[in-house]
Amino acid sequence: MSYLYLTDFLNLKEISSDLQQELQTCIQVKEVKKGEIIISKGDLKHKKFYVRNGLLRSYIIDSKGREHIYMFAPEGWVVSDLVSLTGNQPAIMFVDALEDSTLEVIDDERIWKLKDRFPELMTSExxxxxRRIAVLQQRVIMLLSASAQERYEAFLTKYPDLIQRIPQKMIASYLGVTPEALSKIRANMSKS
Amino acid sequence: MSYLYLTDFLNLKEISSDLQQELQTCIQVKEVKKGEIIISKGDLKHKKFYVRNGLLRSYIIDSKGREHIYMFAPEGWVVSDLVSLTGNQPAIMFVDALEDSTLEVIDDERIWKLKDRFPELMTSExxxxxRRIAVLQQRVIMLLSASAQERYEAFLTKYPDLIQRIPQKMIASYLGVTPEALSKIRANMSKS
DNA sequence: TTCATTTCTTAATCTAGATTAATGCATGAG
DNA sequence: CTCATGCATTAATCTAGATTAAGAAATGAA
Structure with a gap:
């Protein structure tokens, strides 16, 4: 039954049964519990994860020990420390589960080898x-140009379904403000 | 003589003369003067530009009329409003020249058509x-976690050659601070 | 259920960086 | 060369959001 998920992951409408079968050997299903850490800073052979269902997040811990959330990954998203991974570097980020989740661990090297025979894999990648660039671009623009309240409002609009699933303090962290500041903003907003 | 540049653009060591010839038809050299605007917000059929030499920047103008620099593009870089371009949307950014520059205007649709015959084009893309994702990731992390001074110091380290070529107020804009704040930071730094 | 641990909120301060404004310097156009 | 416009600097204020602290509400484990 995981064919469905793979197709989704690859963002391909049509997928040959030949390719389907090959891809089966490139993924491995993994169940994780809420709170479980999947990638830690420093990890060397970390992986890419497709979120079948549940919710992950990736974050850094800065030099002062503060946590900053880089992204959330609900169902259908892929998380990894992409830059470290492709550069064969130790991870600089952490990834953990905000909910019990079902993941597909992606064996990228194996998929890489299929690219000659299935060029559509390149298109999908x-x-x-x-899409990742689009998200990051928007994030940079918001951080440069919008107030804390504007960033929160944009988040509400863009990810309305995530609000209920993520603790406020983590949304604050994603937005680059303290939980106290976000709380004040929300109080203000509900007044007017 | 522009073969060299194309090869560089494609990030390929070896390039077949067949591909080389095809690529010639996909680019067009363009000279621009300092201050010239190459893409304006709202433009529909905007392009991708490879900077052969010179320096460009892309920036947005926010709802309050403030300018925020999204990126600088010195020689060897590619600029465009990538997200709008591939989504066939009107540009949301401006791109202009900070120095007299020589550009290669890239006809992406034409290159797209070569991808079946030259799969190495996909790898290069x-x-x-x-690399763009790596830059953006670092930018988001800095904006989330570092003070204005730390961001400036990181910029100095990462782009030492650009400091002399870009007015301070534009570096400030890129870093997300006012020119006055950056000036104060620099005064502070030179004291100690 | 009960207790302990987080999370959220409110409020009092504090501060990095914004705003405003004035001055001296470059730089480029004529 | 001279003037005008824009750039960098300094300084006085102001403010969004940080910090600190404490209590209330929610969550979760035993």
Whole structure:
């Protein structure tokens, strides 16, 4: 039954049964509990994870010991420390589960080898990268130009379904403000 | 003589003369003067530009009329409003020249058509996207976790050659601070 | 259920960086 | 060369959001 998820992961409408079968050997299903850490800073052979269901987050811990959330990954998203991973570097981020989740561990090297025979894999990867760039671009623009309240409002609009699933203090961290500041903003907003 | 540049753009060591010839038809050299605007917000059929030499920047203008620099593009870089471009949307950014520059205007649709015959084009594009993601990731992390001074110091380290070429107020804009704040930071730094 | 641990909220301060404003310097156009 | 416009600097204020602290509400483990 995981064919469905793979197709989704690859963002391909049509997928040949040949490719389907090959891809089966490139993924491995993994169940994780809420709170479980999947990638730690320093990990060397970390992986890419497709979220079948549940919710993950990736975050850094800065030099002063503060946590900053880089992204959330609900169902359908892929998380990893992409930059470290492709550069064969130790991870600089942590990834953990905010909910019990079902993941597909992606064996990227194996998929890489299929690219000659299935060029559509390249297209799919480009698509996914472009979407990541779009998210990051928007994030940079918001951090540069919008107030804390504006960033929160944009988050509400963009990810309305995530609000109920993520503790406020983590949304605050994602937005680059303290939990206290976000609380004040919310109080203000509900007044007017 | 522009073969050299194309090869560089594609990030390929070896390039077949067949591909080389095809690529010639996909680029067009363009000279721009300092101050010239190359992409404006709202533009529909905007392009991708490879900077052969010179220096460009891309920036947005927010709802309050403030300018925020999204990136600088010195020689060897590619600029465009990538997200809008691939989504066939009107540009949300401006791109202009900070120095007289020589550009290669890239006809992406035409290159796209070559991808079946030259799969190495896909690899090259993926590489470039990944590097863009790496830059954006670092930018988000800095904006979330570092003080204005720390961001400036990181900029100095990462782009030492750009300092002399870019007015201070534009570096300030890139870092997300006012020119006055950056000036104070620099005064502080030179004291100690 | 009960207790302990987080999370959220409110409030009093504090501070990095914004705003405003004035001055001296470059730089480029004529 | 001269003037005008924009750039960098300094300084006086102001403010969004940080910090600190404490209590209330929610969550979770035993």
């Amino acid at each position: 480009s698509d996914r990268m472009l | 993926s590489d470039r996207m990944l």
